[in-house]
Amino acid sequence: SAVISQKPSRDIxxxxxxxxIQCQVDSQVxxxxxxxxxxGQSLTLIATANxxxxxxxxxxxxxxxxxxxxxxxxxxxxxVSNMSPEDSSIYLCSVPSPxxxxxxxxxxxxxxxxx
Amino acid sequence: AQSVTQLGSHVSVSEGALVxxxxxxxSSVPPYLFWYVQYPNQGLxxxxxxxxxxxxxxxxxGFEAEFKKSETSFHLTKPSAHMSDAAEYFCAVxxxxxxxxxxxxxxxxxxx
Numbered sequence: 001s002a003v004i005s006q007k008p009s010r011d012i013x014x015x016x017x018x019x020x021i022q023c024q025v026d027s028q029v030x031x032x033x034x035x036x037x038x039x040g041q042s043l044t045l046i047a048t049a050n051x052x053x054x055x056x057x058x059x060x061x062x063x064x065x066x067x068x069x070x071x072x073x074x075x076x077x078x079x080v081s082n083m084s085p086e087d088s089s090i091y092l093c094s095v096p097s098p099x100x101x102x103x104x105x106x107x108x109x110x111x112x113x114x115x
Numbered sequence: 116a117q118s119v120t121q122l123g124s125h126v127s128v129s130e131g132a133l134v135x136x137x138x139x140x141x142s143s144v145p146p147y148l149f150w151y152v153q154y155p156n157q158g159l160x161x162x163x164x165x166x167x168x169x170x171x172x173x174x175x176x177g178f179e180a181e182f183k184k185s186e187t188s189f190h191l192t193k194p195s196a197h198m199s200d201a202a203e204y205f206c207a208v209x210x211x212x213x214x215x216x217x218x219x220x221x222x223x224x225x226x227x
Contacts, residue, residue, distance in 0.1 A: 040124075041219060042205065042218055043159075043205065043215075043217040044217075045214060045215070045216075092158065094159075102147050102209040102215065103149075103161050103164060104159075105158075106151075106158035106159040107158050108156070108157055108158040109158055
């Protein structure tokens with residue numbers, strides 16, 4: 001299994017500012033996923049981060065708003081830029097379990113509140 | 116496009132009672148289906164998954180789910196609820212390599 005450390009665990013931010021969320025995995029993984037869980041809603045995939053290439057964004061998400069870095073096979077960051085109250089969500093990092101047919105491991109998430 | 120629908124955003128049961136959480140899926144191809152659980156202030160963890168083969172899948176903590184193609188369902192059950200089962204449960208389908216599409220979630224409350 002993979003152990004995923006995500007930080008910060010929570011933050012309260014002002015409108016118009018940016019927050020960078022870090023995700024550290026205890027093993028090397030090719031793909032890392034960033035999900036958003038808005039209050040009372042399900043998880044939505046923001047993007048897939050592959051080491052050595054640009055992140056692939058899902059419909060409705062753009063790089064200018066959610067820039068992602070993937071400098072190596074164990075680490076990734078997601079930045080929420082120019083925040084508004086609508087960005088208040090839980091942001092989750094996730095990695096696949098090799099050879100287990102789609103099983104994902106999740107970090108404990110970052111609870112973001114934007115005032 | 117693949118999707119999942121979870122019926123009931125909140126379910127409340129008594130300790131020792133049957134737990135039934137409903138999930139219906141939409142898929143044009145044979146689906147991979149999952150149930151994840153999220154305990155308070157924790158990340159998601161996999162309860163069980165269906166890929167191919169036996170349609171009754173057993174998972175951790177006494178949970179099981181049955182894949183019914185004719186009903187496009189993958190309901191989660193547990194014969195006897197325990198207080199520690201209180202959590203949010205998510206059904207998910209895999210549309211592509213390692214991507215998951217999640218249902219809206221069902222919050223399970225267990226009362227004495």
